[in-house]
Amino acid sequence: MDDPPSKHRILTLLTALLEASKDLHTKTTPFSTLNPDSIDTLLNLETKAITVFSTDPNLHPLTHTLSTLKTLIENLHSCQGYNPNSLLRRHITTYKISQTAITFEAEIQAYIDRVTVHDLVTTLQQPHGEDEQVNALVEFEQRLAQGFDLGFQDLVLRAKVFTVLERTLFEPLSSKRVKEEAAVAIAALVKFNKNVFVGLVLMGPTIKALIAMASTCSVQVLTSLVRFIRSPLVDEILSHGEIPTIVGFLRLQDLSLCAAALDCVMEIAYIGRMEVVEAMFQENLVKILMELQRKGSESGDSSYDVEENRGREKYEGVEEFDAVFAGCVSRFAIQLEVGEGLTSEEKTEVKLEVLKMVKKASQSDAECATVSAEILWGSTP
Incomplete structure (x- = not known):
């Protein structure tokens, strides 16, 4: 992982891109004009994003998707007029932009999810301050609160997050505040997917x-x-x-x-x-x-x-x-x-x-x- 400042900059940039990308498919229709504020935000971030993404191999797929999204937006701007051909091209291009934006969001969320799980496990298993541990737990709970996601569940299971949380409850060096937040996280996991995590609660x-x-x-x-x-x-x-x-x-x-x-x-x-x-x-x-x-x-x-x-x-x-x-x-x-x-x-x-x-x-x-x-x-x- 990058050092904390670099990681923070990446996550801040990804969050901004995520919000701008959402508007490209939630606030447009096939024949409407794309939200200009979202376009401006996305294009302003594109150059900075390409530079930042080059520092992390895990972000390379985002570079390609972002470039594709930028090209599609430029193509849409070239579809002027209201003749049948222009309308059809605009319809198709807008649809492609919407689908690409959805893909882009999924890739961003997948990266953020990996960081969230990695930070949680690392922070709880290695010596860290109480505030840092609690913040990692709260971020994890906030992600769980977004609702069930199979990809995120796979990350949680592979990282054995439930076991890490359970050990934290018994860790002598963990503060009461950290233990209580770990307990809240376990409850959030059970709510996230009862079928998977209830058994772990009952057996452990x-x-x-x-x-x-x-x-x-x-x-x-x-x-x-x-x-x-x-x-x-x-x-x-x-x-x-x-x-x-x-x-x-x-x-x-x-x-x-x-x-x-x-x-x-x-x-x-x-x-x-x-x-x-x-x-x-x-x-x-x-x-x-x-x-x-x-x-x-x-x-x-x-x-x-x-x-x-x-x-x-x-x-x-x-x-x-x-x-x-x-x-x-x-x-x-x-x-x-x-x-x-x-x-x-x-x-x-x-x-x-x-x-x-x-x-x-x-x-x-x-x-x-x-x-x-x-x-x-x-x-x-």
Whole structure:
């Protein structure tokens, strides 16, 4: 690879060419005039691009395509008049320009993708600063967010990016910030192609690492993976004995982590089978939720929209944060009742069990009656 300044200049130039090229097929029709601003930008960059591209063998194909594009634009300018021959030539030339522009964009994107993957792997595997590692991870996530691309997936698989990200989660020298960003990147990979990357998550130590990190971000990533992968992941969490740890997060003094854990518990309750629910009951989950609900009731605000605020890492005030826990017992019961993991008979059995636990954990008859009524008659989950 070139040194960083040269690489930066190349990527900046490629980005400018990419934008100019897009206008040549997205903003023109066969008989319209090409966007003059795009043409001017492309032609102004052409000389500089040819010089820069000559320094990297991987960019040589772009040189040929760019020259072809320039020639086609010049040919189009020569197709003046509105006689049948001129119109036909303009139609054909415009079509060729559009197709060549598409090819040019694909070649540019392929080069940028190679740089993105190479930088990510190199930055994470060799000593680099925290900011540089995080930037490489963010750029990778932004590329994944563009949607599925088979060529990019091939690059990711050949470079064993998933393995590199997974190792970063366990790397003692990696900062918490880098580990959390690597976790976010893994979730982005799963979303990029569930069929390929879900298996890697289930077979590897990713989930164990996320839980061991015990941070707000790591639990939020875990929740997003549970929401996306669903029962196979919940079963893995159960089989590895991680339910007690997740429920244990609700007892911590870190309120942000506690809220993230509550979201995770709610998601698991919606998806989990009877064995999962029983594992949560064994950890006195209902009692813990009752304690949190008392704390949340101090704010006097039960209108907090959990669904709308999922994934939030920070809360502006204690009262706003406490509102997350208001009504959490009934929300948990409703998750079980409307969820997909239990049969109808099991849902009835579990509801009665929750009511018994509420009665046992209540500090007064009034509290028991209020919470039981919310469970029986429903409340906003």
